[in-house]
Amino acid sequence: MPSFDVVSEANLSEVDNAIGNITREISTRYDFKGSKSTVEHDDGVITIHADDDLKLKQVKEILQGNLQKRGIEPGQLDYQKVEQAAGQSVRQKVLVKQGLDKELAKQLVKDIKASKMKVQVAIQGEELRVTGKKRDDLQEVIAFLKGLGIEQPLQYKNFRD
Structure with a gap:
């Protein structure tokens, strides 16, 4: 029968490749000059560190664009609550849904x-x-x-x- x-499923190696592209893009963009914004990936969890809410929003847009180019749909991303970090900086975890x-x-x-x-x-x-x-x-x-x-x-x- x-x-x-x-x-x-999402290809986690493609997520790693997209994170590498995002890191390069953040380091070269003028609006992120002097910023401590970073994006990290560890076993299906993407962590975004940004200086403030505006930078966080910009990094999320860059993240979605790069992941979509790599074949990972926005529906596979589960954005968690924004957490306050030291000073004005913020942190947000994004889960990549598997299964x-x-x-x-x-x-x-x-x-x-x-x-x-x-x-x-x-x-x-x-x-x-x-x-x-x-x-x-x-x-x-x-x-x-x-x-x-x-x-x-x-x-x-x-x-x-």
């Missing part, structure tokens, strides 16, 4: 089953396995999921005939 997996969380996976299963398509859906860890009798049914599910307009980007992998 044909099947495929629905996942949501489907349980609530989203349950909602997708519920939506697929409510559409009355002839497929079986199973949650396997942080991904969904969709199985059907015909390839056309699976393509119908992919079109349905794309039409839902979910904020977090989904990838369709491991197609087996």
